[in-house]
């Protein structure tokens with residue numbers, strides 16, 4: 001199982017994706033997702049200059065040793081660029097191991113804990129009515145859970161809401177960062193009305209989620225959590241920037257609204273206090289940023305001890321490779337909560353043939369050996385990389401804020 005070749009494929013079928021392919025002497029290969037939205041080429045350089053040369057000749061079956069070689073061995077631990085690269089290697093190696101065993105990945109992890117994986121859809125509107133129309137559409141498609149985001153009067157652009165009604169929302173929408181404006185007071189005064197309208201129109205059973213996208217201070221997040229308790233959200237996501245894990249102590253003291261966090265985390269150490277103090281309810285880190293299967297299952301196991309469940313990030317800026325591996329992980333992991341589902345474009349799906357299926361609001365895992373996702377390299381070449389950046393936020397007085 002010696003690694004004989006490894007290379008990076010950058011493609012942009014509607015948006016940028018970075019894929020690592022690792023080939024063994026026997027010809028069995030595996031692929032991993034190394035996409036880091038808006039910072040793609042930094043991961044490409046990391047892989048090409050520092051990781052790939054050190055992989056050639058290693059035994060692909062020694063996943064654990066290679067993980068620690070790349071993590072501890074780099075001396076410079078953690079960080080999104082390093083961990084995206086480590087994750088891509090890890091996902092490709094698990095793909096190879098499962099293919100060599102002739103098993104779908106979920107079998108290698110320990111087998112099925114469930115038959116299907118509940119997902120949540122993005123429902124966004126320029127105003128509350130527009131958002132309700134999207135919820136209606138997604139409920140008809142079979143979704144049991146929806147993330148609702150609506151425009152706020154007086155704020156011209158807002159996270160999660162497409163520029164024009166009916167258009168797909170892609171945050172990295174300009175070559176250099178677009179500048180958005182943010183007003184906490186306008187948002188806090190408006191957003192509870194959205195949940196009230198959703199509950200009034202759709203009743204109590206639908207799971208309702210919301211992403212604050214890191215914009216509040218702890219006391220503001222506590223105010224929001226309390227205000228929305230009557231609408232019993234499934235979760236409130238990223239209500240504060242989470243570098244300071246202690247922030248969640250304050251929020252938790254004030255509200256019973258469940259809290260999700262971690263789409264920008266990449267290590268168990270980002271979570272340790274949050275989980276051990278039971279300040280959060282869901283972990284969000286995707287496999288392609290959190291060190292792959294090897295590290296994410298350690299985080300999920302720690303979380304399980306404290307009744308914390310998984311709710312993996314699943315926007316379009318993670319490739320179908322990450323999503324496919326996530327469907328296997330979600331099918332196995334005992335403390336599964338929910339999986340985010342933001343459908344890829346048909347062009348993306350064509351570049352990445354896959355065997356996971358979506359039916360009636362759920363993902364169904366495939367039975368092909370490995371994680372079940374491949375890349376059509378010839379088609380990938382037809383979509384060259386285009387620089388794209390995430391926006392920045394400024395308060396109304398011009399102060400740079402969290403986006």
Ligand SMILES: O=C(O)C(=O)C[C@H](O)[C@H](O)CO
Pocket residue numbers: 037171211213263313314315317340390
């Ligand atoms: O899907 C979500 O919850 C997000 O917050 C999506 C992020 O804005 C996106 O992945 C940034 O690249």
Ligand SMILES: [Mg+2]
Pocket residue numbers: 211213237238263
């Ligand atoms: Mg989010």
